[in-house]
Each structure stands twice: as C-alpha cells, then as structure tokens.
Amino acid sequence: MSADDVVALQPINTLVVIGLGLIGGSLALSLKSAGACKRVVGIAPDPLVRQRAIERGMVDESYASIGDVAAQLGEGDVVFIAVPTLAIREVLESVKGCVPATVTVTDGASVKGSVLEDVKAVYGKVPEQLVLGHPIAGSEQSGVEAARVGLYANHRIILTPTEETSDQHKDRVADMWRAVGAEVLELDVENHDAILGATSHLPHVIAFSLVDTLAHDSHNEDIFRYAAGGFRDFTRIASSDVVMWRDIMLANRDAVLEAIDLFSSNLAVLRKTIAESDSDELTEIFSRAKQARDQFTHVMDKQKS
Amino acid sequence: MSADDVVALQPINTLVVIGLGLIGGSLALSLKSAGACKRVVGIAPDPLVRQRAIERGMVDESYASIGDVAAQLGEGDVVFIAVPTLAIREVLESVKGCVPATVTVTDGASVKGSVLEDVKAVYGKVPEQLVLGHPIAGSEQSGVEAARVGLYANHRIILTPTEETSDQHKDRVADMWRAVGAEVLELDVENHDAILGATSHLPHVIAFSLVDTLAHDSHNEDIFRYAAGGFRDFTRIASSDVVMWRDIMLANRDAVLEAIDLFSSNLAVLRKTIAESDSDELTEIFSRAKQARDQFTHVMDKQKS
Numbered sequence: 001m002s003a004d005d006v007v008a009l010q011p012i013n014t015l016v017v018i019g020l021g022l023i024g025g026s027l028a029l030s031l032k033s034a035g036a037c038k039r040v041v042g043i044a045p046d047p048l049v050r051q052r053a054i055e056r057g058m059v060d061e062s063y064a065s066i067g068d069v070a071a072q073l074g075e076g077d078v079v080f081i082a083v084p085t086l087a088i089r090e091v092l093e094s095v096k097g098c099v100p101a102t103v104t105v106t107d108g109a110s111v112k113g114s115v116l117e118d119v120k121a122v123y124g125k126v127p128e129q130l131v132l133g134h135p136i137a138g139s140e141q142s143g144v145e146a147a148r149v150g151l152y153a154n155h156r157i158i159l160t161p162t163e164e165t166s167d168q169h170k171d172r173v174a175d176m177w178r179a180v181g182a183e184v185l186e187l188d189v190e191n192h193d194a195i196l197g198a199t200s201h202l203p204h205v206i207a208f209s210l211v212d213t214l215a216h217d218s219h220n221e222d223i224f225r226y227a228a229g230g231f232r233d234f235t236r237i238a239s240s241d242v243v244m245w246r247d248i249m250l251a252n253r254d255a256v257l258e259a260i261d262l263f264s265s266n267l268a269v270l271r272k273t274i275a276e277s278d279s280d281e282l283t284e285i286f287s288r289a290k291q292a293r294d295q296f297t298h299v300m301d302k303q304k305s
Numbered sequence: 306m307s308a309d310d311v312v313a314l315q316p317i318n319t320l321v322v323i324g325l326g327l328i329g330g331s332l333a334l335s336l337k338s339a340g341a342c343k344r345v346v347g348i349a350p351d352p353l354v355r356q357r358a359i360e361r362g363m364v365d366e367s368y369a370s371i372g373d374v375a376a377q378l379g380e381g382d383v384v385f386i387a388v389p390t391l392a393i394r395e396v397l398e399s400v401k402g403c404v405p406a407t408v409t410v411t412d413g414a415s416v417k418g419s420v421l422e423d424v425k426a427v428y429g430k431v432p433e434q435l436v437l438g439h440p441i442a443g444s445e446q447s448g449v450e451a452a453r454v455g456l457y458a459n460h461r462i463i464l465t466p467t468e469e470t471s472d473q474h475k476d477r478v479a480d481m482w483r484a485v486g487a488e489v490l491e492l493d494v495e496n497h498d499a500i501l502g503a504t505s506h507l508p509h510v511i512a513f514s515l516v517d518t519l520a521h522d523s524h525n526e527d528i529f530r531y532a533a534g535g536f537r538d539f540t541r542i543a544s545s546d547v548v549m550w551r552d553i554m555l556a557n558r559d560a561v562l563e564a565i566d567l568f569s570s571n572l573a574v575l576r577k578t579i580a581e582s583d584s585d586e587l588t589e590i591f592s593r594a595k596q597a598r599d600q601f602t603h604v605m606d607k608q609k610s
Contacts, residue, residue: 136531136532136533137533137534138533138534138535140535155533156530156531156533158531185531187531195528195531196531198518198519198528199519199528199529199531199532199533199536200532200533200535200536202515203515203535203536203539203540204535205572205575205576205579206511206515206539206572207539207594208575208590208591208594208595209568209571209572209575209590209594210507210508210511210568211594211597211598211601212571212575212590212593212594212597213503213567213568213571214503214504214597215593215594215597217503217567223500223503223504224504224597224600224601225461226441226461226463226490226492226500226501226504227441227504227505227601228441228442228443228460228461228504228505229442229443230443230445230505230508230509230541230542230545231504231505231508232601232602233538233539233541233542234508234511234512234538234539234541234542235508235598235601236535236538236539236598237535237538237539238594238595238597238598239595239598239599239602240535240595242588242591242592242595243588245591246584246587246588246591249579249587250579250582250584250587253579253580253582256579257576257579257580260572260576260579261576262518263514263515263518264569264572264573264576266514266517266518267510267511267514267565267569268569270510270513270514270517271510271562271565271566271569274510274554274555274558274561274562274565275558275562277555277558279551279555282551282554282555283547283548283551285513285514285517286513286547286550286551287547288517288520289512289513289514289516289517289520289543290513290516290543290544290545290547292516292517292519292520292529292543293516293540293541293543293544294544295529296516296529296532296537296540297537297544
C-alpha cells in the first residue's frame, strides 16, 4: 500500500462547499450523514441561503466568501465548487487567490471543457490539486431546500482528470463520492462533453423546446388540459433550473449543436417515413428505439439492484 | 328525470371487450372491481390471451370472435373496441354484421378522425349507437398482463360524439367511464386529433427518434452508460407498444406532421439562439418553458387532489 492510498482512505478533514444548491447541498448533507467528513463549511453570497444551510444541518459554519475560511485549509481538506457552469471562472479566481496548493479542489459542473478552459485561464496551467468531476444526478428541483441525503446513492460520478492531476487528489475525490454511495468512472474531457451533450443536454433542449412550442400553440388553452402522465414524465426536465441549463448550453455549445443536428436529421427521416405512410419502415424505427430503450432500462435496473 | 337518465344510471348488463390488452383489459378489471357491470365477455383471437384473461378474473367468458356472442346482446349492453387504431375497421365490419342496433358501441383508439372514416366506410353513415372515445391514460407497458384496476382513476376520457350519436348511448358510455373513476370531457373529432397530435403523438415521435439517434451515435457503447434518471423519464414513452404507436402515427398523419413541423421550426430557433450564444434570449425561452411546465404540473396536481 502506497502513501497515497493511506491518505485517500482518510476521512476528509474540512469540506468547503461553494454554492449551497441542490448539488452542493446534497453532497454536504450526504457526507455528514455518512460521517465521512469532520467539518463542513458552506460558502454562499446570500445570507438567507447560509442561514437555511445551517438550519438544515447541512453545514457547520457558513461564510460569504472562500476568503473567509481559506487560511485554515490544508492537506486533507476538499473544496467542492457547485455553482452554475458560467460562474465557475469567477469562483476559481477567488480560490486561486487564497486556497493553499495542498488542498484538493473539485467541481460538479455538467460541462468539463469550458471549466478546463477556465482553469487554464485563471491558473495559467492545470494545477495538480484540481480534479474536475460531474455527478450524473440531479432533479428538476433546485436550490438549498431541494438538497437531500441520498441524491448520489447508486448514481455515477464521472471524473475527467488531465495528465497534470495528481493521483492523490484524484483518489481523495473518488473516495469522497464513494462515501456517499456513488460509483466513480473516468472519461476524458472531450468524450464527457460529447456524451453528455447527447444524453443530457440534448434532451433538455428538446424538452424546453417542446413545452415552449405547445405553450404557444393555437390550441393553447386546451393543450395541457388533455395531456397525460407520459407527457408529464417527458417534460419533467423542462422544469429544471433555468440559469444552470442556460449555462450548460452555452458552455457546451459545439457539442450541443452537433447533437441537435444529429437529432434533427434523424427526426426528418422519421417525418418522411410518416409522410409516406411507410408502415414497414416506421415499425422498424420504433422497434429499434423500443429495443434500445428497454435495454437501457435493463442496464439501469441492474445498476440499482 | 327523463327516461334517458334512468337508462344511463343503470349498470351495464353485458360488457364485451374486443382486444384484451392494456386498455381493454384495464377497463374490464376496473368495471368488475367497481361492480358496475353484470357480466364481462372478452374477445381475442389468441387462445393464450383469452386463457390469461379468464385466469386473471378480467372476464367471465371469452370468445375468438364477436360473432360468438353478439346474438345475446341488446339494449343496456356495451361493446368496447380496444384494438390498435388501424385494426378497427376490420373489427367494425364484424360488429356491423352481428351486433344489434340497440347495443352501445364505443372504442378507445387514440385517433378519432380515422376511426370516424372507418365507421362511415363500414356503415355508410354514423349509427346513433356509436360513441367514439379516447381514454387519456396508458403506460409504456402493454398486453394482457399489463392491464390493471385503477388505470383510469383520476384520468380524463375524451368523447367525440357526432351529431348522429344518440344522447342515450353517449350517456351510457360516459357513466361507464365515471364508474371507473375517470372524468369525461367532450371534443370534436378534429380538435381532438390536433390536440393529441401535439401533446401525445408528437412527444412519442420525439422520444422514439431521440433514442434511435443515440443508439446509432458514434459513442454508442458509452452513450446509455452515462445517462441519468432524467433521461430515463424522458425516454420512457419510447418503450411503448410499437404497433399501437405505428398505427397512431399513420392514422393521425396530417396532424402529426403539422406538430412535427411546428416543433422543428421552434427547435431551429432555439438552435440558432445557442449557436449565437444569445444568453438573454436563451434565458427567456427556458424561463417561458419552465413556467408553462410548472403551471401544467400545478393543474395536474390539482386534478389528482
């Protein structure tokens, strides 16, 4: 067993969560619940959010700025940045100005390419303490009240370390996520953004667009009145946090556009099939999709059991 | 109280369900459970389906063809046609050949315009005994095993009577649905097909198309591995019955194409907004969609309570 492994298996001394919304707040609550963290500090500019985080037992202390607590941090401590993607650069600037190089720094943003660019712009390089990550978990709920223990249990965390990232810091972040019941995987930044662009960002684009389309349909008054449960599930993600998703689309723009284009051309083929009343081809397309989706469900169910 | 009202409040004598899948089987089970029907007869060509329907207590008797039981039917009896949309014409032909004009005949197809055309083609007119209807309830599950008591509770049933439909038969069908806990509404055939084309058929087109797109993406091996719960909800309807949905798309082709075109042009606008990194406009579109979807959820929750 190497010295790195010994460090990695230690509980976190102090966890600092910057951003006390669904993602950051749920990690704080889950780590405290698991007893995997000696002290949790919350950072949020809004005093009401800080107060609720204390009241909910989410954090032990809270401050307006990372600068208020950074001098107390050292090896064994973790800073988790959980703010909307396009707010990360500003947070990184304040972190760089005060957080010691021995502290592990990670994030939860849904796009990794833009954050990596932010890191390079702010630090002039990728510091070995920085471990970019993305928990594949969430909800259409958001904010400090939506945070909950268990959000990450049986969910996947994708870490996207670069060659500069030290194993010690990476292992600490991986252990942190495993402590809250998550499975940790690794991808390179580019693959992460392409895959999530297709499986997560594209569905959100479609859901927002569909609901917006229907809300402005000429049958507007009636349109939602006659919708069923399937529609409710299908559009759930259109109730997601606007700023978070706006940032994701802008930060992962190229991959999102590519995914939209691929989908649009596939939809055009399906449209043509319907227009031509091509029953055999329609059966073929629907069967392929049903098979793929059933297979996906099967894989997800196996993960959970 | 008119004579019609008295008739309408009587329980159904014999209910004949043609098609013992999710829709037909669930009505049979729910009516039996509610004690709102003296006798339930199931019609299905497959002997194994008939056997399971008997075993599940869904029907009292079962036959391969409506001709086997039609001579026993009269006023106070209801025939419910619950087969895929494009199979309805053939069923109507057999119904016309043997079911007395005093029997109430209704259906559960998701498209009403095509069924009305079938009725006119088969009968040469719209007989007063025919009450077209559509329960806005379903599941991605299908078949005799998926049928269940309670599928229609707190769901809406849209009846689309024409001027030829008699009030007596319409009231009997409405009472039948109310007996299983459903709310009964009326729409004309054209509005029904336009509205359902947008709120139900279009989302299914999109879901099938999205899953098919992703299953053939170059990242195929990984693509579903990194998908989250939101994706699962979003694509649930792509696991729906292939034949049922193929028929719906073909039967409601024009309305579905119109809905696809409206959605595609809206998606193109959203794509342009992302391509131009227009943060304000993106916020505006997402906010509008979130507001509409939250409002829809609010309305649905009120219905259920």
